[in-house]
Amino acid sequence: MRAIVDGARCTGHARCKASAPEVFALDNLGCALPGEHAVAAGAEAAARRGASACPEGAITLE
Numbered sequence: 007m008r009a010i011v012d013g014a015r016c017t018g019h020a021r022c023k024a025s026a027p028e029v030f031a032l033d034n035l036g037c038a039l040p041g042e043h044a045v046a047a048g049a050e051a052a053a054r055r056g057a058s059a060c061p062e063g064a065i066t067l068e
């Protein structure tokens with residue numbers, strides 16, 4: 007699985023990291039690091055939680 011963060015949509019709620027700290031990291035402005043991130047085996051459910059928590063729909067899972 008990959009988590010793709012659309013930096014243009016992210017507004018820095020940090021809810022993704024709060025829901026799934028093992029998957030999502032934030033920059034120093036509180037926005038999720040943009041781009042594609044590999045989801046470690048076993049962290050798929052967390053990735054889904056984090057994506058669902060994003061109010062901007064900025065996270066896509068593939």
Ligand code: SF4
Nearest residue numbers: 016017019020022060
């Ligand atoms: S929850 Fe969404 S808007 Fe907030 S930091 Fe994460 S990706 Fe960005």
